[in-house]
Amino acid sequence: MKLCMRIYGGIVFQQRKLKSVEEIKVRLDQVKVVAVTCLGITNPLLINKRFDVCIMDEAGQTTLPVSLGPLIFASKFVLVGDHYQLPPLVQSMEAQENGMDISLFRRLSEAHPQAISALQSQYRMCQGIMELSNALIYGDRLRCGSPEIADAKIEVSNLKSCSSWLKEVLNPNRPVIFINSDMLAAFERKVNKTLNNPIEACIIAKITEELVNKGIEGKDIGIITPYNSQANLIRHTICVPSVEVHTIDKYQGRDKECILVSFVRCSENPRNSTSSLLGDWHRINVALTRAKKKLIMVGSRTTLSKVPLLKLLINKVEQQSGILSVSKLDINHFGDLNRCSHSHIK
Numbered sequence: 001m002k003l004c005m006r007i008y009g010g011i012v013f014q015q016r017k018l019k020s021v022e023e024i025k026v027r028l029d030q031v032k033v034v035a036v037t038c039l040g041i042t043n044p045l046l047i048n049k050r051f052d053v054c055i056m057d058e059a060g061q062t063t064l065p066v067s068l069g070p071l072i073f074a075s076k077f078v079l080v081g082d083h084y085q086l087p088p089l090v091q092s093m094e095a096q097e098n099g100m101d102i103s104l105f106r107r108l109s110e111a112h113p114q115a116i117s118a119l120q121s122q123y124r125m126c127q128g129i130m131e132l133s134n135a136l137i138y139g140d141r142l143r144c145g146s147p148e149i150a151d152a153k154i155e156v157s158n159l160k161s162c163s164s165w166l167k168e169v170l171n172p173n174r175p176v177i178f179i180n181s182d183m184l185a186a187f188e189r190k191v192n193k194t195l196n197n198p199i200e201a202c203i204i205a206k207i208t209e210e211l212v213n214k215g216i217e218g219k220d221i222g223i224i225t226p227y228n229s230q231a232n233l234i235r236h237t238i239c240v241p242s243v244e245v246h247t248i249d250k251y252q253g254r255d256k257e258c259i260l261v262s263f264v265r266c267s268e269n270p271r272n273s274t275s276s277l278l279g280d281w282h283r284i285n286v287a288l289t290r291a292k293k294k295l296i297m298v299g300s301r302t303t304l305s306k307v308p309l310l311k312l313l314i315n316k317v318e319q320q321s322g323i324l325s326v327s328k329l330d331i332n333h334f335g336d337l338n339r340c341s342h343s344h345i346k
Protein backbone atom coordinates (compact mmCIF):
# COMPACT_ATOMS: atom_id res chain seq x y z
CA MET A 1 0.00 0.00 0.00
CA LYS A 2 1.34 3.40 -0.91
CA LEU A 3 0.59 6.06 1.68
CA CYS A 4 0.41 9.68 0.69
CA MET A 5 1.52 11.90 3.55
CA ARG A 6 0.55 15.53 3.77
CA ILE A 7 2.00 17.93 6.30
CA TYR A 8 -0.02 20.83 7.66
CA GLY A 9 1.80 23.12 10.10
CA GLY A 10 4.27 20.40 11.16
CA ILE A 11 1.52 17.75 11.64
CA VAL A 12 1.60 14.75 9.28
CA PHE A 13 -1.69 13.52 7.75
CA GLN A 14 -2.23 10.31 5.80
CA GLN A 15 -3.79 10.27 2.35
CA ARG A 16 -6.51 12.88 2.51
CA LYS A 17 -6.33 16.31 1.01
CA LEU A 18 -7.72 18.64 3.65
CA LYS A 19 -9.17 21.91 2.39
CA SER A 20 -9.87 23.99 5.49
CA VAL A 21 -8.80 24.46 9.10
CA GLU A 22 -12.18 23.00 10.14
CA GLU A 23 -11.47 19.82 8.15
CA ILE A 24 -8.05 19.54 9.78
CA LYS A 25 -9.62 19.93 13.24
CA VAL A 26 -12.23 17.24 12.54
CA ARG A 27 -9.57 14.90 11.20
CA LEU A 28 -7.36 15.51 14.24
CA ASP A 29 -10.23 14.46 16.52
CA GLN A 30 -10.68 11.20 14.58
CA VAL A 31 -7.10 9.95 14.45
CA LYS A 32 -5.55 7.80 17.17
CA VAL A 33 -1.94 8.65 16.46
CA VAL A 34 -0.46 12.06 15.70
CA ALA A 35 3.06 12.36 14.29
CA VAL A 36 4.65 15.74 14.77
CA THR A 37 8.08 17.28 15.18
CA CYS A 38 9.02 18.47 18.68
CA LEU A 39 8.66 22.09 17.60
CA GLY A 40 5.47 21.36 15.59
CA ILE A 41 3.69 20.56 18.85
CA THR A 42 3.26 24.31 19.35
CA ASN A 43 0.80 24.36 16.42
CA PRO A 44 -2.44 26.08 17.66
CA LEU A 45 -4.47 23.11 16.32
CA LEU A 46 -2.93 20.92 19.02
CA ILE A 47 -3.28 23.32 21.88
CA ASN A 48 -6.09 21.47 23.69
CA LYS A 49 -5.02 17.95 22.74
CA ARG A 50 -3.98 15.42 25.37
CA PHE A 51 -2.30 12.10 24.60
CA ASP A 52 -2.00 8.85 26.59
CA VAL A 53 1.57 8.29 25.44
CA CYS A 54 4.22 10.41 23.74
CA ILE A 55 6.98 8.48 21.94
CA MET A 56 9.95 10.68 21.07
CA ASP A 57 12.56 9.46 18.55
CA GLU A 58 16.20 10.72 18.40
CA ALA A 59 15.73 11.92 21.99
CA GLY A 60 19.49 11.72 22.61
CA GLN A 61 20.00 14.52 20.09
CA THR A 62 17.25 16.82 21.39
CA THR A 63 17.85 19.58 23.91
CA LEU A 64 15.99 19.44 27.20
CA PRO A 65 13.65 22.44 26.56
CA VAL A 66 12.73 21.13 23.10
CA SER A 67 12.00 17.66 24.59
CA LEU A 68 9.73 19.12 27.26
CA GLY A 69 7.44 20.72 24.62
CA PRO A 70 5.64 17.51 23.55
CA LEU A 71 6.04 15.64 26.87
CA ILE A 72 3.72 17.98 28.75
CA PHE A 73 0.86 16.91 26.42
CA ALA A 74 1.04 13.26 27.52
CA SER A 75 0.40 11.15 30.64
CA LYS A 76 3.30 8.77 29.88
CA PHE A 77 6.35 9.06 27.67
CA VAL A 78 8.91 6.82 26.02
CA LEU A 79 12.19 8.36 24.87
CA VAL A 80 14.07 6.53 22.12
CA GLY A 81 17.69 7.36 21.38
CA ASP A 82 21.36 6.57 21.82
CA HIS A 83 23.52 8.94 23.82
CA TYR A 84 26.60 7.21 22.41
CA GLN A 85 25.80 9.12 19.22
CA LEU A 86 26.02 12.90 18.79
CA PRO A 87 24.43 15.06 21.53
CA PRO A 88 22.16 18.06 20.82
CA LEU A 89 23.86 20.71 18.70
CA VAL A 90 24.43 23.75 20.92
CA GLN A 91 26.66 26.47 19.51
CA SER A 92 26.63 28.96 22.39
CA MET A 93 29.62 28.31 24.67
CA GLU A 94 27.69 29.74 27.62
CA ALA A 95 24.74 27.38 27.01
CA GLN A 96 27.17 24.46 26.66
CA GLU A 97 28.94 25.35 29.89
CA ASN A 98 25.57 25.32 31.62
CA GLY A 99 24.74 21.83 30.38
CA MET A 100 22.35 22.61 27.53
CA ASP A 101 24.07 20.01 25.33
CA ILE A 102 23.00 17.26 27.75
CA SER A 103 19.69 15.81 26.55
CA LEU A 104 16.79 14.92 28.83
CA PHE A 105 17.31 11.37 27.54
CA ARG A 106 20.87 11.28 28.90
CA ARG A 107 19.94 12.96 32.18
CA LEU A 108 17.11 10.52 32.85
CA SER A 109 19.07 7.45 31.78
CA GLU A 110 21.87 8.36 34.17
CA ALA A 111 19.51 9.20 37.03
CA HIS A 112 17.19 6.18 36.53
CA PRO A 113 19.19 3.31 34.97
CA GLN A 114 16.44 0.86 36.00
CA ALA A 115 14.09 2.61 33.55
CA ILE A 116 16.33 1.87 30.55
CA SER A 117 15.57 -0.90 28.11
CA ALA A 118 18.74 -1.42 26.06
CA LEU A 119 18.09 -2.76 22.56
CA GLN A 120 21.00 -5.03 21.70
CA SER A 121 19.90 -6.67 18.43
CA GLN A 122 20.63 -4.47 15.47
CA TYR A 123 19.44 -5.04 11.89
CA ARG A 124 21.70 -2.65 10.03
CA MET A 125 25.37 -3.67 10.07
CA CYS A 126 26.91 -6.97 9.00
CA GLN A 127 29.16 -8.70 11.54
CA GLY A 128 32.50 -7.16 10.49
CA ILE A 129 31.17 -3.61 10.54
CA MET A 130 29.35 -4.10 13.84
CA GLU A 131 32.52 -5.42 15.47
CA LEU A 132 34.15 -1.97 15.20
CA SER A 133 31.60 -0.03 17.27
CA ASN A 134 31.18 -3.05 19.54
CA ALA A 135 34.90 -3.01 20.36
CA LEU A 136 35.28 0.77 20.57
CA ILE A 137 31.99 1.98 22.06
CA TYR A 138 29.38 -0.61 23.04
CA GLY A 139 31.48 -3.02 25.14
CA ASP A 140 30.58 -6.00 22.91
CA ARG A 141 26.88 -5.79 23.75
CA LEU A 142 25.52 -5.41 20.20
CA ARG A 143 24.30 -8.47 18.29
CA CYS A 144 23.22 -8.93 14.67
CA GLY A 145 19.45 -9.45 14.54
CA SER A 146 19.69 -12.46 12.19
CA PRO A 147 22.30 -14.60 10.39
CA GLU A 148 21.25 -12.91 7.11
CA ILE A 149 22.16 -9.48 8.52
CA ALA A 150 25.45 -10.80 9.96
CA ASP A 151 26.55 -12.29 6.62
CA ALA A 152 25.19 -9.63 4.24
CA LYS A 153 27.65 -8.72 1.45
CA ILE A 154 27.63 -6.30 -1.47
CA GLU A 155 27.12 -7.95 -4.84
CA VAL A 156 29.59 -6.80 -7.48
CA SER A 157 30.10 -8.07 -11.00
CA ASN A 158 33.41 -9.39 -12.32
CA LEU A 159 36.34 -7.60 -10.65
CA LYS A 160 38.98 -9.00 -13.06
CA SER A 161 39.35 -5.75 -14.99
CA CYS A 162 40.06 -3.71 -11.80
CA SER A 163 43.55 -2.68 -10.75
CA SER A 164 44.84 -4.77 -7.84
CA TRP A 165 44.20 -2.19 -5.08
CA LEU A 166 40.61 -1.66 -6.27
CA LYS A 167 40.04 -5.42 -6.32
CA GLU A 168 40.96 -5.44 -2.63
CA VAL A 169 38.74 -2.45 -1.86
CA LEU A 170 35.67 -3.85 -3.67
CA ASN A 171 36.12 -7.45 -2.47
CA PRO A 172 32.70 -8.38 -0.99
CA ASN A 173 34.39 -10.64 1.56
CA ARG A 174 36.06 -7.62 3.16
CA PRO A 175 33.27 -5.66 4.85
CA VAL A 176 35.73 -3.14 6.33
CA ILE A 177 38.66 -1.51 4.52
CA PHE A 178 40.93 1.29 5.75
CA ILE A 179 42.92 2.83 2.88
CA ASN A 180 46.09 4.26 4.36
CA SER A 181 47.25 7.27 2.35
CA ASP A 182 50.59 7.79 4.20
CA MET A 183 52.66 6.96 1.12
CA LEU A 184 50.87 9.58 -0.98
CA ALA A 185 51.70 12.68 1.08
CA ALA A 186 47.98 13.45 0.81
CA PHE A 187 48.05 16.54 3.02
CA GLU A 188 45.03 18.40 4.36
CA ARG A 189 44.39 21.94 3.12
CA LYS A 190 42.88 24.81 5.06
CA VAL A 191 40.16 26.70 3.15
CA ASN A 192 38.33 29.57 4.89
CA LYS A 193 38.90 28.15 8.39
CA THR A 194 37.70 24.67 7.33
CA LEU A 195 39.63 21.69 6.00
CA ASN A 196 39.67 19.54 2.92
CA ASN A 197 41.91 16.96 1.32
CA PRO A 198 41.96 16.86 -2.52
CA ILE A 199 43.82 13.55 -2.86
CA GLU A 200 41.38 11.81 -0.52
CA ALA A 201 38.52 13.33 -2.56
CA CYS A 202 40.03 11.81 -5.74
CA ILE A 203 40.42 8.38 -4.12
CA ILE A 204 36.82 8.48 -2.88
CA ALA A 205 35.62 9.54 -6.37
CA LYS A 206 37.52 6.70 -8.06
CA ILE A 207 36.16 4.04 -5.67
CA THR A 208 32.60 5.39 -6.08
CA GLU A 209 32.90 5.27 -9.87
CA GLU A 210 34.23 1.70 -9.70
CA LEU A 211 31.44 0.56 -7.32
CA VAL A 212 28.86 1.90 -9.78
CA ASN A 213 30.68 0.30 -12.76
CA LYS A 214 30.53 -3.02 -10.94
CA GLY A 215 26.79 -2.88 -10.35
CA ILE A 216 26.18 -1.02 -7.06
CA GLU A 217 23.49 1.63 -7.51
CA GLY A 218 24.41 5.22 -6.67
CA LYS A 219 21.46 5.47 -4.25
CA ASP A 220 23.01 2.65 -2.17
CA ILE A 221 26.28 4.54 -1.69
CA GLY A 222 26.84 7.26 0.90
CA ILE A 223 29.95 9.39 1.42
CA ILE A 224 30.62 11.00 4.79
CA THR A 225 33.34 13.23 6.14
CA PRO A 226 33.77 15.43 9.22
CA TYR A 227 34.25 18.66 7.23
CA ASN A 228 31.78 20.65 5.09
CA SER A 229 34.56 21.79 2.80
CA GLN A 230 35.52 18.17 2.05
CA ALA A 231 31.86 17.25 1.42
CA ASN A 232 31.67 20.11 -1.13
CA LEU A 233 34.94 19.09 -2.76
CA ILE A 234 33.79 15.46 -3.08
CA ARG A 235 30.41 16.57 -4.55
CA HIS A 236 32.33 18.43 -7.26
CA THR A 237 34.70 15.52 -7.87
CA ILE A 238 32.31 12.55 -8.19
CA CYS A 239 30.38 11.97 -11.40
CA VAL A 240 27.45 9.95 -9.97
CA PRO A 241 24.63 12.37 -9.00
CA SER A 242 22.53 9.89 -6.97
CA VAL A 243 25.31 9.33 -4.42
CA GLU A 244 24.66 11.29 -1.22
CA VAL A 245 27.57 13.23 0.26
CA HIS A 246 27.18 14.75 3.73
CA THR A 247 29.02 15.54 6.92
CA ILE A 248 28.99 12.83 9.62
CA ASP A 249 26.71 15.00 11.76
CA LYS A 250 24.10 15.16 9.00
CA TYR A 251 24.19 11.38 8.53
CA GLN A 252 23.02 10.53 12.05
CA GLY A 253 19.79 8.49 11.79
CA ARG A 254 20.55 7.33 8.20
CA ASP A 255 22.21 4.36 6.54
CA LYS A 256 23.35 2.98 3.16
CA GLU A 257 24.50 -0.40 1.82
CA CYS A 258 27.95 1.01 1.28
CA ILE A 259 29.55 3.96 3.10
CA LEU A 260 32.81 5.70 2.24
CA VAL A 261 34.44 7.85 4.92
CA SER A 262 37.02 10.54 4.16
CA PHE A 263 38.80 11.45 7.42
CA VAL A 264 40.70 14.40 5.82
CA ARG A 265 43.30 14.96 8.55
CA CYS A 266 46.87 14.48 7.31
CA SER A 267 49.61 16.85 8.27
CA GLU A 268 53.40 16.94 8.11
CA ASN A 269 53.25 17.57 11.82
CA PRO A 270 50.53 15.10 12.97
CA ARG A 271 50.44 16.54 16.50
CA ASN A 272 48.66 19.59 15.04
CA SER A 273 45.75 17.38 14.03
CA THR A 274 44.86 15.92 17.40
CA SER A 275 42.33 18.53 18.48
CA SER A 276 39.68 18.35 15.81
CA LEU A 277 36.16 17.24 15.04
CA LEU A 278 37.59 13.71 15.10
CA GLY A 279 38.42 14.02 18.79
CA ASP A 280 34.72 13.48 19.66
CA TRP A 281 34.02 9.75 20.05
CA HIS A 282 30.27 10.24 19.49
CA ARG A 283 31.03 11.47 15.96
CA ILE A 284 33.36 8.53 15.27
CA ASN A 285 30.60 6.19 16.48
CA VAL A 286 28.08 7.73 14.06
CA ALA A 287 30.57 7.39 11.17
CA LEU A 288 31.24 3.70 11.95
CA THR A 289 27.58 2.69 12.27
CA ARG A 290 26.02 3.98 9.01
CA ALA A 291 27.03 1.14 6.61
CA LYS A 292 25.09 -2.07 6.16
CA LYS A 293 27.45 -4.17 4.03
CA LYS A 294 30.63 -2.28 3.22
CA LEU A 295 32.58 0.40 5.09
CA ILE A 296 35.49 1.95 3.19
CA MET A 297 37.59 4.48 5.13
CA VAL A 298 40.31 6.69 3.66
CA GLY A 299 42.86 8.44 5.86
CA SER A 300 46.43 8.88 7.02
CA ARG A 301 47.29 6.17 9.53
CA THR A 302 50.12 8.24 11.02
CA THR A 303 48.05 11.37 11.60
CA LEU A 304 44.85 9.63 12.73
CA SER A 305 46.76 7.39 15.16
CA LYS A 306 47.46 10.49 17.27
CA VAL A 307 43.77 10.40 18.28
CA PRO A 308 43.52 7.53 20.83
CA LEU A 309 40.13 6.21 19.68
CA LEU A 310 41.17 6.27 16.02
CA LYS A 311 44.34 4.40 16.91
CA LEU A 312 42.15 1.68 18.47
CA LEU A 313 39.96 1.71 15.37
CA ILE A 314 42.93 1.24 13.04
CA ASN A 315 44.27 -1.60 15.22
CA LYS A 316 40.86 -3.27 15.14
CA VAL A 317 40.69 -2.98 11.34
CA GLU A 318 44.21 -4.44 11.19
CA GLN A 319 43.01 -7.48 13.19
CA GLN A 320 40.40 -7.97 10.45
CA SER A 321 43.22 -7.69 7.82
CA GLY A 322 41.42 -4.63 6.47
CA ILE A 323 44.32 -2.14 6.12
CA LEU A 324 45.38 -1.33 2.58
CA SER A 325 48.34 1.00 2.05
CA VAL A 326 48.18 2.59 -1.38
CA SER A 327 51.19 3.98 -3.24
CA LYS A 328 51.58 6.75 -5.80
CA LEU A 329 51.91 4.02 -8.40
CA ASP A 330 48.47 2.61 -7.53
CA ILE A 331 46.77 5.97 -7.58
CA ASN A 332 48.47 7.21 -10.75
CA HIS A 333 46.85 4.29 -12.56
CA PHE A 334 43.68 6.31 -12.75
CA GLY A 335 44.91 9.80 -13.31
CA ASP A 336 47.19 12.54 -12.34
CA LEU A 337 47.90 13.03 -8.63
CA ASN A 338 49.00 16.57 -9.39
CA ARG A 339 45.56 17.36 -10.79
CA CYS A 340 44.02 16.28 -7.46
CA SER A 341 46.43 18.20 -5.29
CA HIS A 342 46.07 21.41 -7.32
CA SER A 343 42.28 21.26 -7.48
CA HIS A 344 40.89 24.80 -7.18
CA ILE A 345 37.43 23.73 -6.03
CA LYS A 346 36.75 25.21 -2.59
Ligand SMILES: Nc1ncnc2c1ncn2[C@@H]1O[C@H](COP(=O)(O)OP(=O)(O)OP(=O)(O)O)[C@@H](O)[C@H]1O
Binds near residue numbers: 123145
Ligand atom coordinates in the same frame (compact mmCIF):
# COMPACT_ATOMS: atom_id res chain seq x y z
N1 LIG B 1 13.18 -5.95 12.53
C1 LIG B 1 13.93 -5.56 11.50
N2 LIG B 1 14.16 -6.40 10.47
C2 LIG B 1 14.93 -6.02 9.42
N3 LIG B 1 15.54 -4.81 9.32
C3 LIG B 1 15.35 -3.95 10.31
C4 LIG B 1 14.54 -4.27 11.46
N4 LIG B 1 14.56 -3.19 12.29
C5 LIG B 1 15.35 -2.26 11.71
N5 LIG B 1 15.81 -2.71 10.52
C6 LIG B 1 16.74 -1.99 9.62
O1 LIG B 1 17.89 -1.65 10.41
C7 LIG B 1 18.34 -0.34 10.07
C8 LIG B 1 18.41 0.52 11.31
O2 LIG B 1 17.10 0.71 11.81
P1 LIG B 1 16.67 2.08 12.47
O3 LIG B 1 17.04 3.23 11.55
O4 LIG B 1 15.28 1.96 12.92
O5 LIG B 1 17.64 2.08 13.72
P2 LIG B 1 18.03 3.23 14.70
O6 LIG B 1 18.24 2.59 16.01
O7 LIG B 1 17.06 4.37 14.61
O8 LIG B 1 19.42 3.66 14.12
P3 LIG B 1 20.35 4.95 14.41
O9 LIG B 1 19.76 5.68 15.56
O10 LIG B 1 21.70 4.36 14.66
O11 LIG B 1 20.36 5.68 13.13
C9 LIG B 1 17.41 0.20 9.00
O12 LIG B 1 18.05 0.01 7.75
C10 LIG B 1 16.17 -0.65 9.13
O13 LIG B 1 15.53 -0.82 7.88
